[in-house]
Amino acid sequence: MRAAPSLPELQQRFADALLGADTVPGDWIAGHDLDPQARIQIYRNLVFNNHAAALRTAYPVVLKLVGEDFFDAAAARYLRDRGSASGNLQDYGADFPDFLAHMPEAAGLTYLPDVARVEWARQECYLAADTAPLDPAVLTDMPEDDLTKLKLTLHPSVRLVVSDHPIWDIWIFCQQTAAEHLNPASEGQTVLIWRDGHQLAMQPATNAQREFIAALLAGEAHAAAQAGAFSAAPDFDLAACLHWLLQTGLITGCSSH
């Protein structure tokens, strides 16, 4: 019988065994009429089920697209290869889209990683901090000079997912029960995700909206964001877009330095 393991040594070996095919030395575990490896297997199943359930909650559309067997196989490999890096299970799955993008068996579903990005953006949006909206009067009272240097801050829940695939159409298609026509090879779409009150909201964004909001999210000044939007679409209705952002409470701060 080997020497008793230290606590960190025991926990390292246990983690190896739960996340992979490795085993914990049988003589570390009291069998009590049950094979020690059968006892380890109970924990292996519990750990997998917890993580798979977290992924299913975060990625219902991916699950619908690939089916349960494929999803569970992907979930098992994801747990083994990437694992969890947080004590908060709501953080688990952040790089699942990237994992899917590198999964050879999913290579035929070129749109799948971007659909997964939409789902993770929705998860982040849902869990983002609350922040009070900006009082629109702050903008209307601002001197003209300051407006040119203006920088707007968007609500922490705002997410933009840009894709070469029709991610909005695919997402909507998967919400329907009746079979509708879908062409997954049609042109790329961008979706905007935000929290409206306590509800998650999502809509497709035009090219100009995409340029404008992406620039604001990247911390660019209002003038640069506006220029990007107009170069994407000269008829971009900036006033309407700003009005909507303000009215929906998605502008939470501004500065003019």
Place this chain on the structure above:
Amino acid sequence: MLHVLDDVRRDYPVSLHGVGLSLGSGDQLHIAHLAHLKQLVERIQPALVSEHLCWGAIGPRHLNDLLPLPYTEEALNLTVEHVRRAQELLDRELLMENVSTYLSYTHSTIPEWQFVAELTRRAGCGLLLDVNNIYVNSVNHGFDPHAYIRAIPPAAVREIHLAGFTAKEGLGAPLLIDTHSRPVSNEVWALYREALVHIGPVPTLIEWDQDIPELEVLQAEAARAQEFMHACRTLAA
């Protein structure tokens, strides 16, 4: 999402119950997780804050489960230190809950009930006594659950948990899993009565978070716990 918790807190006292702090990790106390918990505690102002007597992470890897500790002096010293530091950082008492386990280690030297009692004494923490977990472990590891209850320092217990378990078939040995998916068993109700006599009435939670039944079923379970507590009060008076 916190608005739901804020709304509940406006009308009721709240007991915050953590699962991810991994106070039994052999390498580190998870300070960032603790800092998040502190923020939440400051916002919610809960009546009670609890975590589990277990481990769930080692190095950068998180297993996100309540994994069994070996009951050794080494594990006790380390957990005592982590619970003390967590209480200092939170600036309040933490309750530690005994967990269900499906294996035990050959190098454990301390009975579980003694480990729990000793932790409470040395770390100066409270106890969240899960009576179902005591019963589940007594079957899984073959010990006397009544002796476990008697070994618990009554003054440390601030909250009790009850739940239903599932028996795992076909293993060749009895094994109960703490599934939170069924009614509280008669054996556990009997142990609950013993615990109340030993400890006195304390807030009790029915944990049923898988295969959730009709509200009436949950209400009947809660009413039964309330009756036991009432009987215990009458007995004490």
